[in-house]
Amino acid sequence: MNITRVDLKKVWVPGLLLIILVLLATLSLYASAYTVILLTSILMYIVLTVSWVIFSGPTGYISLAPAAFFGVGIYTSAILGKELPLPIVIFIGGLASFCLALLVGALTLRLRGIYFAIFTFGLVELIKHLLLWYEINMTGTRGRFVIVVDNNTIYYVMFIILVILLLTAYFIRRSKFGLALRSIGEYEDAAAHTGVNVNALKTITFAVSAVFVGAAGAIMATRWTYIDPYIAFNPLFSFMPVLMAIFGGMGQFYGPILGAAIFAYLEEILLTKFPYYYMLIFGTILVVTILYLPEGLVGLVQKLRRRISGGKRAHT
């Protein structure tokens, strides 16, 4: 009985994944412009959430820096977008975020728990205000215009970023470094005394996860056409990945993906259908999730599955 279940899982999980990938890859052929735009935002949130989970999931270091990396990507696009071709701009956006994360990581990953969270959040505000000061005093204008790219291109770039990210996240999770990251989350001292170079591993993983956030920022900027430091370094982009990851549940690989997809879709629906009650309903859903589903949607799925298989066993 066990063997058949494992076999089934081996077939339908990759199968389902393939179908979803093909559907997403051919989206522009059959979907409306609105769907493409909606899916771009959903994919963006999945990118933010999954890259957040690469580092913060196993280690338990709550990073509130995604908005900083996202903003760096956005500004890369705003500054270089007119001079360089799009793929290079996106690459530089990722690279800039990588460098910033490397610097921040090297400086701050000795901070633990709440101190790390507060520092990373401070980073977002610091860069925002530095940039604001620079723009007003040096360039004389607060905002910038970004070159326009058509919606299908934005969608496909985001899709490619997501695919690369998912592969990266999957391999990190499965590799020995995934094991080491989890051991850091469990007992950092013990991990160090077992031969793990904790500071190097944390810093590099943090930086790798920032690449995708920066790249996503660089492409999203082209959709917004006008940006200023308040738009680019919006702290919401730091909180959303955390909430989405908790909502989805971090126990399984698919949890954060599911969480981000449903959450992002929910946000869109609520915002368009119930603009007045949007925040109220959103907040209620969040509170209920945290109270009753501490393991997120993944926990719910597992609970249901256990109930079903438990029922089966009771009958035989």
Add this chain to the structure above:
Amino acid sequence: MRILEGEGVTKYFGGLAAVSNVDFNVDQGEVVGLIGPNGAGKTTLFNLISGALVPKPGATKFKGENITGLKPHQICKMGVARTFQSVKVFANMPVLENVLLGSLFGTSNSVSSADAAREATGLLEFVGLSAVRATPAKDLTLANQKRLEVARALATKPEILLLDELMAGLNPTEVAQAMELVTRIRDKGITIFMIEHVMKAIMSICDRIIVLHHGKKIAEGTPQEIAVSRTVIEVYLGE
């Protein structure tokens, strides 16, 4: 050959000298005990050796090489492994993965995952935890968690193993099993430096004992010498 040496090892916490000007050495193949009343600085001395803390002033040497100021992971890779007084197992990870981490990261040469798995499995058998290899470490008894820490430390292929109160909190049967485990580790050719309060264990296993009190080394000698030493008896029992 001297495998581990300390010269004038000192550590201040604020104004308090937790370890003060301690000289010590451990020879290859020896079992050396480190005893002393609570707060004597035994665990601090272990932390100074393993790199969790850095002596100031003073120096620690491993096989004649200065390891003062190296990071814990570097010292571990060189061949110094340790366990912790308050067990620090990776609670939510399965027993096997706890040990696997040591096999994968604890040595200076890279290990294939198949070799690491084989090694970890073998070590679980060595410490007697094969039956619970898939159990999360938090669900083990204290005695088994301590065994798991030993297996994890052994997975890093150490030449010297620092055992910090392996037997504290165990019942008499478990103490006997732990003593037997220590002798088997010694028989593998691994040098042992152990902090212990269980006198029966210390007296029967150790070749040599070092006594700390208020951060200072007050006595050193064979178990027989320590058992009759006036200074040691005064420290433990009062005058």
